Amino acid sequence: MDQQRRTFIGSVGSAAALGLAGCLTRDDEESSSSGDPDDPDLEGTLTVVSYDSMIDEDNPAGPWLKEAFEEEYPDAELEWVSLPDQGIAHYINQAQGGQRIDADVYVGLNIDDLVSVDDNLEEGGLFRELNTDRIDRSGRIRDGLDMGDPHDRVLAYDTGYISLVYDENVVDEPETFEDLTDPAYEGALIAQSAQTSDPGQAFLLWTIDAFGEDGYLDYWSELRDNDIRVLDGWTESYYGPYMEEERPMIVSYSTDQVFASAEGHDLSRHQVAFLNDQGYANPEGMGIFEDAEAVDLAYAFLDFVLSNDAQAEIAQRNVQFPAVEAEYVDLDDDFDQYAHVPPEAVTVGYDDLRGNLDGWVDDWGREFASH
Amino acid sequence: MSLDARLSIDRDRASAWLEHHALPVAALATAAVLVVMLYFPVGIVFSEAFLEDGIPTLGHFTDVLTDPFYFGVLADVFAEPLALGTHLGSLAAWLGAVSISLTVEYPIPGVGIPVPWIGLDTPGVRQGLFGFTAYQAALSTLASVAIGLPAAYILANYEFYGRRTLRSLTILPFVLPGIMVAVGFYAMFGQAGTLNTLLGAVGLGPFAFVETNPLAIVVLAHAFYNAPLVARLTVAAWESVDARTVETARSLGASERRAFRDVVVPQLAPAVLTGALMTFIFTFMTFPIVLALGGLQLATVEVWIYDRIQRLDYAEAATLAILETVLSLGLTYAYLRYESAQAGLARAPSPPPKERLLPDLRTALSPRRLAVFGYGLVALVLFVGPMASLVVGSFTDGSGFTLRNYAFLLERQLEGASFQTQPLPAIRNSLLFGVATLLVAVPMGVVVSMVTVRAGRTGRLVDTLAMLPLAVSGVVFGIGLLQGLVFGISLPGGWRFQVTGAVAIVVAHAVAAYPFVTRNVSPVLGSLDPAMVESARALGASRARALLDIELPLVASAIVAGAAFAFAISIGEFSSTVILASGGEHYTMPVAVERYLGRRSGPAIAMGTLLLVVTAASFVVIDRVGGRYER
Secondary structure (H helix, E strand, O other): OOOHHHHHHHHHHHHHHHOOEEEEEEEOOOOOOOOOOOOOOEEEEEEEEEEEEEHHHOHHHHHHHHHHHHHHHHOOOEEEEEEEEOOHHHHHHHOOOOOOOOOEEEEEEOOOHHHHHHHHOOOOOOOOOOHHOOOEEEOOOOOOOOOOOOOOEEEEEEEEEEEEOOOOOOOOOOOOOOHHHOOOHOOOOEEEEEOHHHHHEEEEEEHHHHHHHHHHHHHHHHHHHHHOEEEEOOHHHHHHHHHHOOOOOEEEEOOHHHHHHHOOOOOHHEEEHHHHHHEEEEEEEEEEEEEOOOHHHHHHHHHHOOHHHHHHHHHHHHHOOOOOOOOHOOOHHHHHHHHHOOOOOOOOOHHOOOOOOHHHHHHHHHHHOOO | OHHHHHHHHHHHHHHHHHHHHHHHHHHHHHHHHHHHHHHHHHHHHHHHEEEEEEEEEOHHHHHHOOHHHHHHHHHHHHHOOOOHHHHHHHHHHHHHHHHEEEEEEEEOOOOOOOOOEEEEEOOOOHHHHHHHHHEEEEEHHHHHHHHHHHHHHHHHHOOOOHHHHHHHOOOOHHHHOOOHHHHHHHHOOOOOOOHHHHHHHHOOOOOHHHOOOOOHHHHHHHHHHHHHHHHHHHHHOOOOOOHHHHHHHHHHHHHHHHHHHHHHHHHHHHHHHHHHHHHHHHHHHHHHHHHHHHHHHHHHHHHHHHHHHHOHHHHHHHHHHHHHHHHHHHHHHHHHHHHHHHOEEEEEOOOOEEEEOOOHHHHOOOOOHHHHHHHHHHHHHHHHHHHHHHHHHEEOOOOEEEEEHHHHHHHHHOOOOOOOHHHHHHHHHHHHHHHHHHHHHHHHHHHHHHHOOOOOHHHHHHHHHHOHHHHHHHHHHHHHHHHHOOOOOEHHEEEEEEEOOOOHHHHHHHHHHHHHHHHHHHHHHHHOOHHHHHHHHHOOOOOOHHHHHHHHHHOOOHHHHHHHHHHHHHHHHHHHHHHHHHOOOOOOOHHHHHHOOOOHOOOOOHHOOOOOOOOOOHHHHHHHHOOOOOO
C-alpha cells in the first residue's frame, strides 16, 4: 500500500516535469496496518520527519540512527524526511484540509507543538496515544522529563537547557533575573524573539515562571529600559552580535562550551550562567502520527531511540542531554566536562501553556514592539 | 503541387498566423500563468480576511484599522472618521508643540566631524506598526537612491578596466539569503568585525557601529540590497539615452548643465523613480533583515504577518497583508500615472560617450575624479565589506585559518546519504531554475510592457495589477502556494488539483521575476518615439514584427538588465522554492544554506560563499551573452 502511494506521488512530479504546471490526481483509498502488538509487522519503510539539523547539519545523528536501526531490523528501511519550514503548523494545516499525512514518526516535538495541535485541531489529535507497554525502554526516561501531555502522545528523547552565555572579561556572572536589570548589565544582553525562535520562547516562558503571568511584562519593561536587544533567531544573534563582540551576554544553550572548545574559541568568552540557579528545560519528544502506516516499526523505532547507544549518539551529535537515567547511557568525558546541567530545571508544562501561550507571546510582542 | 510545397505553404501560413497572433497568445499564456500561480494561491489566503466562521464580514479590517498598535494616532481617525473637529483639535495642539532648532551634531561615533543639524523637536506621535514600517521604508528608499545614483553615474559615464564586469556584479547582493546578510553585516561592522580590525591597525576604534544606531544599520542593510537595484535600472536607462538630443540642445545654446537637466534627466527620471518605488515596496515588506539587525523594537508589519501565520491566525494575517498590498499597489498606480505622462523623445539609443576614468595623473586628481574614488571607497566598505567578511569567515574558526567547512561540503558531496542535501545538486538546480526562469520571465515581462505602455488608463490598471508579485507579502504568498498548490484542492469525484515539482518552482520564480523585466523595459519603451512604430505598421508590419525589428533592439539594454534580475530573483528565492520542492530533490543553493545551518555556522557560510561565487560567474556570463544584443 505504502509503495503504491509513493509511486503516485512520483507520478505527480513527473507529470509536472513533462511541462504540465497543474495536474489532477486521484486519492486512493487507504488502509493502514492494524498495529497488532502480539504479531508486529517489522517489514517495510518507516518514514520519520525531523528538523534539518538531525539530517543535514555537520555530523548529524540521523544517518547513524538510520544505519543502526536498519541493522537491528534488517527488513526495515528508515526514510528521513526534512521537517517543512513551518514546523508543526504544516501538519495542522494539512489535517485541517482533510489530507492524510504521509509520515509515521515525528522526531523533535515540543510541548507547545502539542498545545498548538489541541488548540487548533480536535483535543488529543494528530498523534497517537502511545501504548508504553510496547516501548520497553520508556521506563528509563528520567523523572522530570515527562512532557505532561494528558493524551500521552509523546516521549522525550533528549533535552536541552536554556541558560545565559557570557564573556567573563566584560561582565560578572549574573546570578538572578533581577541582576539583569542592574545598570552593570545595561546594554549587555541579547535575547531572541519569542515569536520567531525556540530559545527566545523558552526564555520568555522562564520569565513567566519566575515572575508569574501578572509580573512578567513589568520585568520585561525593565529589561527593555536596561537596553536588552531582542533579535530574530538564535543563529543570527549568536553568530552576529555575540561572536562579533557587540554585546557580552546572550540567551543560549548550556552546552555552549562543547562547540566553543571544539572550534578553538577562548572559553572565557563562553561562560555559562544559570539565573536563580535554574535552567529552562526544553525536552524534545517523539510521537507517532495518527495516519501512520508502519505502526509496529514506529513503536520499534521509539524503543530503539531510547537504547544506550542511540541515546549517547543523539546526545553527542545533537549536543543535547540524553533523556534516560545516567545508568543507561555512556557519554564521552569531554561532553561531561563542557556540557553544564543547571542545579534546578524549570519548564512550563502543558496545562499552563494550553490556551495561554499565544496570548502571553502576543502581549509581550505588542508591549515590546510598540512604536 | 508537391507535398514539400504544400508543407511550406502551410508553414508560411502557420508562421503568418503566429506572427499576427503572437502577442495575444503570449498575453493569454501570461494571464493563465498568473491566475494559477499567483491570483489563485494568494486569493485563497486573502479570502480569509473577509470571513468569520464562514460568514462574510469586514470586522477584521475594522479591528486592525482602529487598533493603535497597528495604526497609532490614525486609529482614532479610522475609529471615528466623522469627528473632524476632534481630530483637527489634536492636530493643532500637536503643531503648537513643534519646535525647530539649528544645532551641530557629531554623527560618526568617535570621529569629531561636526555636521550642522536641523533639530526638529516634535511631541511624540504614536506611529503604530504601519507608520513605523512606512517610516523606515522611506529612509531606506532615500538611502538606496542616494547610494545607487552615483554608482549609475560612474558606470554609465566612465570607461575603466572591468567596468562591464562590475556592472554585471552590481546585483550580486540581491541573491544573498537574509541571514547571510545579517551575519555578513556583523562580521563587517561588529566590534570584532573587519572594519574595526582594519581601523585598529591604524590606531582607531573600536567603534560600536551597530549598537550606536540600530535603525541606521537596518537602513544600510536595506540599501545593500536595493541601491544596486536603483543603480542597475538607472544605468540601463542612461545607456538608452538618445545623446543626439543633448547635442541638439547644446547646438541651440544650452549650457552643459542645462542640457543635462532638460534632456538627460527627463529620460532618466522614470528609471530612478521606478527604483525608488520598488525599494519602498520591498523595504515596506521587509522581514528577516529588520529582525536580525534591528531587533523586535524595529518590528515591521511583515513580522506580525509571519507571527499570525505561525499561530494559525490566518484572518488577521490576511487582513494585514491586504492592507500592505493595497498600499503598495496604490503607490504603484500613482507612479505609473507619472510614467505614462512622460512624452516619448528617444529614436535610437546613442548614449553619451564614456570618458576614460584615469587618462592621466592630473585628471585623476581633479575634484570630480576624487569624488568618484571617495564613492568607490564607500561602496567597497558597504557592498564588498560584508560579502568579503563572509568569505573570510568561511575560512576561519577560533584558532585561525581552516578548510574544515569546505571539507564538510566535499565530504557531503562524496559520501552524503541520498536523503541529505548535497552541494552539487543544489548548484545544478539553482542554475537550471535560473536559466529556465529567465526564459519564461523575459517574454512575460516584455509582453506586459507591450500591452500596457501607452494603453491609457486601462493599461495602467493592468500594469498595476501585474505588479502584484512585488506587492504581496512573501509570507502570505508562501502559505497560499502551500495550501492552494502543494496540499491542493479537492474536486468532486475524489480528484485533487495539485502543483509541485521543478516546473512549478520555475513558474513561481518567473512570476516573482517578470515584474523586474517589465519595470526595466517599460520606462525605456515608453520613452521611445511612437511615430517609429506607427510608420512600420503603416508599411504593413505586424505588431509583433514591429516589436521584434524596431522596439526590442532599442530597449535591449533594459531587457538584459531585466534578464539579469530574473536570474538573480530565481537564484535568491527561498520560501516558495522550499515549499514547492516539498522535501524532494529540487533543493537550490539558498535552501542548502538554510539546511546546513546548525549550532555551527561554518558549513552554511561556506555554502553561502559557493552561492556567491557561482552567481557572480553567472552574472558575468549573462551580461556577456546579453551584451551581443545591445546595439
